[in-house]
Amino acid sequence: MNTHHVRRVLVAVAGLALCTAQALAQGSAQGSGRSAPEQYTIKPLPPGGPTPRLADGHPDLTGQWFPNGAGQGVSGRFGVDPDAIRTFDPKVTPEEPPQFRPEALAKIKSMTPTELELSKSSVNCMPRGVPAIWLQNPYTTFIIHKPGLLAQLYEVLNNWRLIQLDGRPLPKNPEPFFHGNSSGRWEGDTLVVESIGFDERTYIMPNGWYHSDELKVTERYTRPSMNYLIVEIIVEDPKVLLKPWKSAPRRWTLGKGEIYEFYCTNNLELEELEKLRQQELKQK
Amino acid sequence: MRIRNVLGTAAIACGAVLLAVAPSFAHHSFAAEWDSTKCRDFTGILRKLDWQNPHPYFFVDVKEPGGKVEHWSFQAYSPVTLRRNGTDRQVFLDNIDKDVWIRGCLSKTGKPNAAAAGTLKFSDGVLRQVGQLQD
Numbered sequence: 001m002n003t004h005h006v007r008r009v010l011v012a013v014a015g016l017a018l019c020t021a022q023a024l025a026q027g028s029a030q031g032s033g034r035s036a037p038e039q040y041t042i043k044p045l046p047p048g049g050p051t052p053r054l055a056d057g058h059p060d061l062t063g064q065w066f067p068n069g070a071g072q073g074v075s076g077r078f079g080v081d082p083d084a085i086r087t088f089d090p091k092v093t094p095e096e097p098p099q100f101r102p103e104a105l106a107k108i109k110s111m112t113p114t115e116l117e118l119s120k121s122s123v124n125c126m127p128r129g130v131p132a133i134w135l136q137n138p139y140t141t142f143i144i145h146k147p148g149l150l151a152q153l154y155e156v157l158n159n160w161r162l163i164q165l166d167g168r169p170l171p172k173n174p175e176p177f178f179h180g181n182s183s184g185r186w187e188g189d190t191l192v193v194e195s196i197g198f199d200e201r202t203y204i205m206p207n208g209w210y211h212s213d214e215l216k217v218t219e220r221y222t223r224p225s226m227n228y229l230i231v232e233i234i235v236e237d238p239k240v241l242l243k244p245w246k247s248a249p250r251r252w253t254l255g256k257g258e259i260y261e262f263y264c265t266n267n268l269e270l271e272e273l274e275k276l277r278q279q280e281l282k283q284k
Numbered sequence: 285m286r287i288r289n290v291l292g293t294a295a296i297a298c299g300a301v302l303l304a305v306a307p308s309f310a311h312h313s314f315a316a317e318w319d320s321t322k323c324r325d326f327t328g329i330l331r332k333l334d335w336q337n338p339h340p341y342f343f344v345d346v347k348e349p350g351g352k353v354e355h356w357s358f359q360a361y362s363p364v365t366l367r368r369n370g371t372d373r374q375v376f377l378d379n380i381d382k383d384v385w386i387r388g389c390l391s392k393t394g395k396p397n398a399a400a401a402g403t404l405k406f407s408d409g410v411l412r413q414v415g416q417l418q419d
Contacts, residue, residue, distance in 0.1 A: 073368025076361055077412040117316035125338065139364060155364065260364045266336035268359075272317055275393045 045071035048226030051189070056147040059189050064142045064259055065252035067173065071227060072255060075138060081283040087250035088093050095248040098209060106238045108208035112284075114277040119205045119278045125264035127159050130195055130204030131217045131233040142259050143229075149224065150184060150191070154250045155259050164192055170196050178202055180217060191221040204235060211238035227254045255273035286353040289365075296300040316392075323389040326356065326399070330384045336363055342376060342401075344384060358388055358401040360414045371412045376410045379406040388415070 052060040068074050072085035087274070100108065111119070119126040128137055143151075150163040157181075163235040167185035174181040174197025182195040196219045203210055218234040233247040314320070328346035339359045346356045366372060383408055388399035400417045 075365045076369040076371075076415075078413070084337065111315075113316060117313055124340075260367060262337050262362070262364060264337050266334065266341075267338055268341075269317060269339070272391060272393050272395060276317070 032046060039079070039083065040084075040154070041079040042072065042074060042084055043072050043081045044084045045227050047224070047228055048254065051223050051225060054147050058147070058186055058191075060145045061191065061221055061223055061229060063149065064227070064257050066140050066142050066255050067137055067250075069251060069253055071113065071253040071275040075121055075223065087252065088248040090248070093248040098204075098218070098235070098245040099242040100209075101231070101240060104210075108210070111208050112277070112280045114273055114280055116208050116272050118270070118277065119203055119208065119210075121202070123205065123269055125157065125199055125267050127152075129155060129178040129198060130180050130182075131219065131235065131247075132202060132204060132206075133159075133179075134219065134231050134233055135204065139262070140255055140259055142253070142257075150193075151160050152275055153259070156262055157183070158262055162280035165191070170194060176200065176213070178180055180215075189222060193219040193221070195219070210240065211235075211237050214239050267279045305395060314389075314400065318389045319392045322387055323387065323397060323402070326358075326386040328356070328380060328384060330355070330376070330379050331355075333380070334378070335373045337343070338374075340366070340373075344386065354397055356397045358386060358398060358399050358415075360401050361416075366414060369413065371414055375406070382407050 002080055008197045012184060052062070055209070067087055068085055069087070070080070072141075074080045074085050083089075100264070121132065133141070133152075133154055133156075134266055137156055139154070140153065142153040144151040144153070148165050150165060152161045152163070154160060161179040162184045163184045164266045165184040165186070165258060170183055170184050171181050176197055176199045178199045180195030181197040182193050184193040186189055186192070196215070197217050198211060198213075198217075200211065214221045216236040218235075218236075222233040224230060229252040231247075231252060232249045234244055235241065235246075236244045290326040290382070296401040321345065326344065326346045330342060330344055331390055334343075335342045340363055341357050341359055344356050346354045353404070360366060361369075384404060386399075386401050386404045388401045391398045391400075402413070402417050404412055404414050406412075
C-alpha cells in the first residue's frame with residue numbers, strides 16, 4: 001500500500017467517523033432515537049390481546065393496519081428498531097422469488113430504468129391494484145368488517161374495495177378492474193379471497209413484474225391476535241409465471257385510526273421522468 | 285480526481301450509516317429522478333409551501349456564496365409521511381419567512397433551482413428528515 005492509498009483510507013475512515021457522528025446526532029433529533037438497540041424508541045408492537053370476533057364467530061379484521069411491525073409510521077423517523085420496519089423476516093419465512101416465463105423475463109429486462117420508474121404506481125398515481133396494495137404499499141389500510149362484507153379503505157390515493165364474503169362464484173366474463181373481481185369465504189379462521197379480472201395496467205411488484213389477463217390472486221387473511229393481521233398472497237398467471245408464486249406471510253400491525261386524505265393532485269415527477277425517458281430513447 | 289474518489293467513498297459510507305439509523309420507505313427510486321452525486325447544503329429563508337400529494341414542495345430564497353439570492357423549490361416526502369414523522373404542514377407554516385437549512389440533491393434533468401430535500405433544520409435547530417436520504 002503506497003502513501004496515497006494510506007491517505008485515501010485515512011480520509012475515508014475520517015469521513016465515515018464524521019458521518020457516524022452525524023447519524024448519531026440525527027438519532028437524537030426530534031427527541032426520538034439513539035442507536036443502541038435497548039434504546040430504540042419505536043419498537044415492534046406486541047401481539048396484544050386475543051383475536052376479536054364478530055357476532056357470527058369469525059375473526060373481526062376491522063382496524064387501521066400499518067405495513068410494518070410498529071403499528072405506527074416508521075418512514076423518516078429516528079430510533080426505529082429494524083424489527084419494527086419489516087412485515088416479515090426472510091430468515092424466518094423465506095420468500096421464493098417469482099419464476100418468470102422466458103418471454104416475460106425478457107420483457108421485464110428490456111425496460112429502461114426510467115420506463116421501470118414510470119411503471120410504478122407510486123410514481124404514476126394509478127391505483128396500485130391487487131395484490132400490489134398488499135405487497136408494495138407503504139401507507140395504511142383501514143378495514144371495516146361486518147358479517148358477510150369486508151371493506152378495505154386504502155389510504156394511498158383514497159382507493160377502496162368491497163368484498164362479499166358469501167363465497168359467491170367469480171364472474172365468467174369479468175370486467176377488468178384494478179382491484180379485480182373478488183369473492184371471499186372462510187376456511188376455519190382464515191378468510192380466503194379469490195380474485196380474477198384485473199386491469200392490465202397494474203404491476204404485481206414495482207420491479208417490472210407485470211401480469212396478463214389470466215391473473216388469479218388468492219389472498220389469505222388471519223388475525224392471530226388483537227394487534228396482528230397476517231396477509232398471504234398467491235399469484236397464478238400462466239402467461240407470465242412458470243408456476244404460482246406464494247408470498248411470505250406478511251404481518252401488518254394495528255394503528256390508532258389516524259388516516260389521511262391522499263388525492264394525487266400535483267404529480268410533477270411524470271414530466272421530469274418523461275424528459276429522462278426521451279434522453280434514454282435517443283441513446284438507444 | 286483522487287480527492288473526489290475519496291469523498292465519494294466517504295459519502296457512500298455516510299449514506300449507509302445514515303440509512304441504518306433513520307429508516308426510509310423508498311417506495312419509488314430516488315435515483316431515477318435525482319442525482320445523488322450532486323447534493324449540497326442550502327441556507328436561506330422559507331417563503332412558501334405547496335402542501336399537495338404525492339409530494340409537497342416548499343420554496344426558499346437561498347443565499348448563494350457572494351450574497352446573491354436565488355429562488356429554489358424543494359420536493360419532500362408525501363404529506364402522510366411528514367405528518368407521521370412530526371413535520372406536518374403547520375411546522376412548515378410556522379417557519380415561513382424564517383431561516384432554514386436544507387441538505388438536498390439536484391434534478392437529473394438539470395431543471396434549474398429544483399432539488400429534492402433530504403434533511404432540514406428550521407430555526408429550532410432540530411434535524412428533521414423530510415425526504416429520502418441521498419448521500
